[in-house]
Amino acid sequence: MLSLSAVLEPIHEDLVKVEDSLKSIREVHVNHLSELLDYSLGSSGKRIRPALTLLSGKLYNYNLDCLLPMATAVELLHSATLVQDDAIDKSAVRRGRPTVNDVWGEEKAVLIGDYMFAKAGELCASTGNLRVIKLFSQTLATISIGELDQAFNAFNLEQTREHYLDRVAKKTASLFMLATESGAILSQASERSVEVLREYGYNLGIAFQIVDDILDFTGTEEELGKPVGSDLAQGTLTLPAMLLLERYPEDNPIRRFFRNRGDMDNKNRVIDMIRNSTIVQECYDFAANYCTRACQNLNLLPEKASRQALMNLADYIVMRKK
Amino acid sequence: MLSLSAVLEPIHEDLVKVEDSLKSIREVHVNHLSELLDYSLGSSGKRIRPALTLLSGKLYNYNLDCLLPMATAVELLHSATLVQDDAIDKSAVRRGRPTVNDVWGEEKAVLIGDYMFAKAGELCASTGNLRVIKLFSQTLATISIGELDQAFNAFNLEQTREHYLDRVAKKTASLFMLATESGAILSQASERSVEVLREYGYNLGIAFQIVDDILDFTGTEEELGKPVGSDLAQGTLTLPAMLLLERYPEDNPIRRFFRNRGDMDNKNRVIDMIRNSTIVQECYDFAANYCTRACQNLNLLPEKASRQALMNLADYIVMRKK
Numbered sequence: 001m002l003s004l005s006a007v008l009e010p011i012h013e014d015l016v017k018v019e020d021s022l023k024s025i026r027e028v029h030v031n032h033l034s035e036l037l038d039y040s041l042g043s044s045g046k047r048i049r050p051a052l053t054l055l056s057g058k059l060y061n062y063n064l065d066c067l068l069p070m071a072t073a074v075e076l077l078h079s080a081t082l083v084q085d086d087a088i089d090k091s092a093v094r095r096g097r098p099t100v101n102d103v104w105g106e107e108k109a110v111l112i113g114d115y116m117f118a119k120a121g122e123l124c125a126s127t128g129n130l131r132v133i134k135l136f137s138q139t140l141a142t143i144s145i146g147e148l149d150q151a152f153n154a155f156n157l158e159q160t161r162e163h164y165l166d167r168v169a170k171k172t173a174s175l176f177m178l179a180t181e182s183g184a185i186l187s188q189a190s191e192r193s194v195e196v197l198r199e200y201g202y203n204l205g206i207a208f209q210i211v212d213d214i215l216d217f218t219g220t221e222e223e224l225g226k227p228v229g230s231d232l233a234q235g236t237l238t239l240p241a242m243l244l245l246e247r248y249p250e251d252n253p254i255r256r257f258f259r260n261r262g263d264m265d266n267k268n269r270v271i272d273m274i275r276n277s278t279i280v281q282e283c284y285d286f287a288a289n290y291c292t293r294a295c296q297n298l299n300l301l302p303e304k305a306s307r308q309a310l311m312n313l314a315d316y317i318v319m320r321k322k
Numbered sequence: 323m324l325s326l327s328a329v330l331e332p333i334h335e336d337l338v339k340v341e342d343s344l345k346s347i348r349e350v351h352v353n354h355l356s357e358l359l360d361y362s363l364g365s366s367g368k369r370i371r372p373a374l375t376l377l378s379g380k381l382y383n384y385n386l387d388c389l390l391p392m393a394t395a396v397e398l399l400h401s402a403t404l405v406q407d408d409a410i411d412k413s414a415v416r417r418g419r420p421t422v423n424d425v426w427g428e429e430k431a432v433l434i435g436d437y438m439f440a441k442a443g444e445l446c447a448s449t450g451n452l453r454v455i456k457l458f459s460q461t462l463a464t465i466s467i468g469e470l471d472q473a474f475n476a477f478n479l480e481q482t483r484e485h486y487l488d489r490v491a492k493k494t495a496s497l498f499m500l501a502t503e504s505g506a507i508l509s510q511a512s513e514r515s516v517e518v519l520r521e522y523g524y525n526l527g528i529a530f531q532i533v534d535d536i537l538d539f540t541g542t543e544e545e546l547g548k549p550v551g552s553d554l555a556q557g558t559l560t561l562p563a564m565l566l567l568e569r570y571p572e573d574n575p576i577r578r579f580f581r582n583r584g585d586m587d588n589k590n591r592v593i594d595m596i597r598n599s600t601i602v603q604e605c606y607d608f609a610a611n612y613c614t615r616a617c618q619n620l621n622l623l624p625e626k627a628s629r630q631a632l633m634n635l636a637d638y639i640v641m642r643k644k
Binding site: 030031032033036084087088089105106107108110111112114115117118119121122124125126128130133134136137138139140141143144145147148149151152 | 352353354355358406409410411427428429430432433434436437439440441443444446447448450452455456458459460461462463465466467469470471473474
């Protein structure tokens with residue numbers, strides 16, 4: 001299996017520059033601020049979203065002067081949503097270490113998230129491209145709607161697959177779309193190519209989230225960097241859980257766990273049942289299907305190393321273990 | 323004393339349009355979202371910040387096509403910070419009714435705040451003016467830094483007046499500056515005029531916050547729309563409290579209250595001591611001084627009704643009871 005760093009080889013050097021750019025954001029001379037930013041941005045994220053911006057741009061008139069701030073903005077926006085999600089979910093662990101809210105409290109986590117939104121907006125504005133700037137704000141609005149939908153439907157058993165996919169499109173795929181679309185726009189791609197890359201981002205984003213939701217049940221705590229079954233604990237009904245509910249509509253440990261939220265026996269029973277059923281494979285098939293859709297029009301784009309990287313990334317996303 | 327509506331008479335009609343524009347933001351066909359927005363935006367705010375944008379613009383090439391979205395963006399940004407502040411402070415009441423977090427929970431309050439930031443960004447982007455767009459993001463970053471500073475210094479007795487003023491400049495005056503400066507920029511004011519209006523916004527913002535901090539001690543619960551002494555309860559040391567600490571450095575009820583945060587006797591003692599001392603007048607003198615500074619260069623601007631309104635607004639801000 002391809003490693004992520006092998007997949008991203010065509011933009012390796014520029015991803016290092018994104019890392020440098022994230023570092024320079026942390027160098028602020030305000031009490032506590034750089035410490036909070038260091039912690040929020042320093043952990044070992046996969047940087048898939050900025051990679052998408054760079055890979056998309058690499059197909060056309062690649063200009064790092066605007067692609068670099070945009071790629072950094074996309075990663076910052078992503079990190080900001082993670083920090084705030086953990087705060088509002090009161091999650092204690094992410095990527096194998098205490099969350100910002102666990103160390104500094106929820107209040108500061110929300111505020112550092114706001115600061116990161118603002119800095120992301122500033123970086124995006126520095127591209128000088130109004131279309132991309134509008135897209136950025138619209139994406140933050142869409143993500144918030146997706147997260148609100150998730151919050152309003154916590155512990156709600158009456159949700160359909162369509163509902164799940166709509167939510168995933170908003171809370172996850174929208175940012176993947178921003179990443180690819182902005183890369184294409186900033187590199188003067190044709191409208192048709194922008195459209196192809198937007199669709200790629202959409203489908204890849206959905207696939208990515210489905211795999212995330214599978215791993216939340218099948219991964220180990222070490223791989224996940226957080227407890228297994230976190231979504232379920234938050235009352236979030238993801239695809240694997242939905243399929244289990246469809247199979248056993250009446251007597252189902254999810255139903256019992258949602259009724260009695262402290263009952264770890266039922267939570268573990270859900271994890272166990274999903275792991276030992278064909279649901280996992282069914283969900284992977286779903287994700288693989290979205291990856292196929294993601295790639296189906298890539299042949300319309302210039303035949304470059306970064307196009308192959310986008311193909312490989314789709315494979316990686318389904319194969320990944322964390 | 324001039325009423326606020328009399329002060330804002332020159333832009334009365336256009337403020338109604340801001341209100342309409344805020345209404346149209348609430349008309350979204352997403353479950354729960356419009357309800358949350360209705361509640362967050364529908365309450366009786368004074369709309370001083372959008373008024374500043376319109377009044378500043380009215381001095382030059384007044385073009386509602388970009389001033390209206392900008393004024394709306396400024397108010398949205400303000401409302402978003404209020405909703406999130408209440409959530410992270412766990413405040414139960416604002417403007418005489420339950421806060422968003424009290425009704426829907428902190429999670430949804432933070433998320434609707436994010437959505438409002440995003441919509442404000444979209445509106446600002448729709449002006450097409452890159453300078454104003456950058457200013458908008460920078461302002462959100464500055465406000466977040468001010469709020470973080472407040473959070474990190476909760477219940478800290480070792481704060482100076484300089485520290486207080488620096489925080490107020492960041493968390494409050496920065497938005498007043500955005501309001502006036504964006505109005506001037508979008509109306510093609512000269513750089514000198516932009517500078518004068520920015521200074522006006524800065525000084526007015528500081529005065530506004532000082533008066534807010536006074537009223538938190540001297541107002542009634544009905545006037546304030548929230549409990550008296552809310553700042554103190556949150557551990558926020560404002561100017562009146564600082565002056566009381568300076569007068570009685572050793573045996574001081576603030577010191578005792580910060581040590582034993584549940585002790586309402588000490589909290590009430592602080593309120594009582596401040597009300598019955600010359601501290602209130604001293605703080606008002608401070609505020610009035612900032613208002614004088616706010617207006618000192620306004621004579622450099624065109625002699626129009628809106629210039630007089632800016633003068634009157636400075637008077638109103640010190641006189642207001644809520």
